Amino acid sequence: MQLSDAVTNLPGVGAKRAESLQSLGITTIEQLLTHYPFRYEDIKARALTEIQDQEKVTLRGIVVSPAVLSRFGYKKSRLQFRMMQEHDVFQVSFFNQPFLKEKIILSEEIAVYGKWDAKKKSLTGMKILSSGQQEEFAPIYHVNKSIRQTTLIQLIKAALEKYGDWIEENLPQSLLQKYRLLSRKEAIYAMHFPKDMQAHHQAKRRIIFEEFFIFQMQIQGLKYAEKSEKHGLMLAYDNDKLKAFIAQLPFELTAAQKRVTNEICRDMLSKKHMQRLLQGDVGSGKTVVAAICMYAAVTAGFQSALMVPTEILAQQHYQSLQQLFANTPVKIALLTGSTKAKEREQLLPQLKAGEIDIIVGTHALIQDEVDFSHLGLVITDEQHRFGVNQRKILREKGWRPDVLFMTATPIPRTLAITAYGEMDVSIIDELPAGRIPIETRWVLPKQLTATLDWAKSELAKGHQMYVICPLIEESEALDVENALKIYHELSQFYDPTYQVGLLHGRMKNAEKEAIMQQFKEKELQILVSTTVIEVGVNVPNATIMLIIDADRFGLAQLHQLRGRVGRGSQASYCILLANPKNEMGKERMKIMTETNNGFVLSEKDLALRGPGEVFGQRQSGIPLFGFADIVNDAHILEVAQQEAQAIWQINDWQVLPEYAPIQAYINAVQPNERFFD
Incomplete structure (x- = not known):
């Protein structure tokens, strides 16, 4: 006998009941025994003198009147009798449980669990407890229509009786x-x-x-x-060239940037395979760190790939890298879904021949026809936006290249331990010098006109403003309609002094690019957008971020949006327009105005x-635990x-006797079965 035995080994579990248990994810004895209660009911018997109105209680007493069953409507019934505790007599009613009548015997003691009504001096019964029942707590399990609480409890008792001594x-x-x-x-x-x-x-x-x-x-x-050493590449980069490259950068690296660059370069230089997560708050300078590491790979004779989730971001990284590598012989290319066929035909053979050192792209990089000569470093930005398989395909374009995951979404420590537990973590925890903290204000919808008037003073200085419309989950069409409405209202409000642009998810990539370009070149002063501008877009001249219905967004998303301003040396503002209906919404607005720290x-x-809400459960990679809560x-x-x-x-350690039980258990419980996707 062992806990991996099927539940059909228990008395009373035939094919039909086994099917009911399977609907709860229970097929083995182990799964039955680890289907734990999610709460307990206090079922110890109480005295009438100590209970409150509407409290759920167990009352013990003598049955002093016969049980009377009344039927009404289809399959509806009421069972009534009277009980006495000490000298107090009270009414007990059970609804739609006619089968209980035979358990109610005149002059015998009975214990009933139910809800007490002090005014009527009556108990609405939920269940009759067995006369010998001494437990003070009744377990309550997650069940469904196929199986009842009482049945599940009986089966768990039977399993403990039969298999209890086999629990290792x-x-x-x-x-x-x-x-x-x-x-x-x-x-x-x-x-x-x-x-x-x-x-x-x-x-x-x-x-x-x-x-x-x-x-x-x-x-x-x-x-x-x-x-392990047999699994990795050694990227023996030229340290002198790397130092010279860092020295010619137009700014001094922060202490945090230097620290994480050293951590990553140390990994690249070792024979061990690198899997590192680089976390940095919005605007902390992750791109520069990535550029230094890619340059190190180039000096070691390897190619690098930088994969990002959107074309706008790919374009921006490409331009940033071109500026950073302007004084070097490094060859950079861009590959996205919009890359023209002719350009692509030239680019792919160059990449395969090793003539391109660094390629920046969207998931276009993982298409079959994209081949590398000597891929040594793979970097994915905003990596939780890619599925596990997409990241895996890119890694397999080379022979176990070193991997760096970057995110501007600060990940709480517990999520980092679970979702990214197999990676080493580097954190850039300071912003570049000269950055002025963004001032965040929470305003009510009735203050919108006053806010738009105030914004004129910033626009008059030649600055620009983002206006973000909320995402309406039910329909993308409603999002567009909403954004269009706000776009028309603002166009009228600021006409003719300031020009307003519109950006939303249904536009073609070329249209989005054109609008962003106009905003970057200051042809548009105000950009109305759904959250397509959330990640990575860099317009240092924008100083106002106005978020409409801000309570519809999570804190991490609001923080991402706030990070689109404050990228230059001028004072910047994030205005949260919201009238939250619940306490959680109010709390989020309050927290946003109190701290700029993403972590x-x-x-x-x-x-x-x-x-599940913070990342979106489906693509978060967060394991699902049966009972524990991270x-x-x-x-x-x-x-x-x-x-x-x-x-x-x-x-x-696997051969030491002390660890034999855990080793055996891990081998028996396959990782994919418990936690991994």
Whole structure:
């Protein structure tokens, strides 16, 4: 017997019931035993004198009147009888549970769980508890139409009875002792049927740690395999040339830029395969760091690829790199969906022959016909916007090139540990000198006219303004309609002094490019846009970011949008126009006006909205845990990560007896099955 046995090994589980269990994701004994309750009901019997109106309680007493069943309507019924506790008599009613009548026997003691109505002195019953039931807490499980709570509880009891002695420990004894954790067997029992809330708390601690620890052991295993020396390229760059390149840059690198550049270059120089995540707040100078690293790769005789999510961003990076490499022989090319066929026909053979050193592009870079001569470094920007497979295809264009992921979306520590746990992380945590912090104001819709009037004073200085329209999830057509409406209103308001442009998701790429170009060249003073300008667009002359219905955006997105201004040396402003209807919306507006620090914001966003909302669950790469919660249990996650790292640093830990249980368990539970996409 083992926990991987099918649930059909339990008495009373035939094909139909097995199908019902499968709809809950339960096919084995292990899955049944780890289908934990999401809450517990307090079912210990109470005295009438100590209960409140509308409270859910268990009342124990003697049945003092026969049960009367009344039927009304289709399949509707009411079962009524009277109970006595001490000298108090009260009415009990059960709705639509006629089968309970035979359990109600005159003059016998009974315990009923239900909702108390103090005015009517009556109890609306939910269930009758068995007379010998001594537990103080009843587990409540996630179930569906196919299976009832009572059935699930009976099956879990049967599984514990039959398989309880076969529950094996999967954590090292040293960790059980260090953190005073229950054994796995004790924890599983106490998760389902705790004798008190303290026992339940200890069981929870154990199960949360176990989930995080197993995940981290798998993640650290991936990291260890990725970084092993036999798996990597050594990019032996020319240090003197690299220093000369940095020295001729038109600005001094910040201390943070120097630190992360050293971390990345150290990885490139080693034989180990690099997988590094570069986080930097909006405007912190990640592009310059990427340029230095790509130049290092060129001096080592390798090509680099920079993949970005939008054509506008690709164009911008291409122009920035051309300026940075103007005094070098480095050959740069741009490849997007809009690259003309003739240009493409010239470019692809050059890339394959190694005549192009650096190529910047969108996902056009991962098409089959794109071949490299000697790809050594792959950089993806705003990397969570690409699927796992897209990033993988680009990596496979070379022989295990070093990989650098960049993001301006500050990632909370707990998400970095889970979604990017197999990577090393570098953080640029300071802005270039001379940047004036952006002033953020929250205004109500009735103040819009006054705000637009105030904006005239900035426009009069020759500055420019973004106006962002909210995304209406139901329909892209509504987004466009909304943006058009605001565009016409502002065109009238500022006519004829200032020109207004419009940018939205339904425009062709060439149209978007043309509008952005006009805005960059100051032919347009105001740009009305849906969030297509969110990432990376650089117009240093823009000093106002007005976000309409700002409460519709998450904190990370608002911060991204705010980062489109304040890119020059002038004072800049972010105006949040919003009238939030709930407390969370008000809290988001308040937080935005209090801090410009993206990392502080990202932590608060995670606490307010949860991981799935922050990144969008589907492409976030955030693992789904059965019971643990990466927000509320973050401290346990960090401890689990440290312990897993320590074990993977022990030579041949897999053959040591202490780690045999965890090794066996990881081998039995395939990574794809539990956490990975």
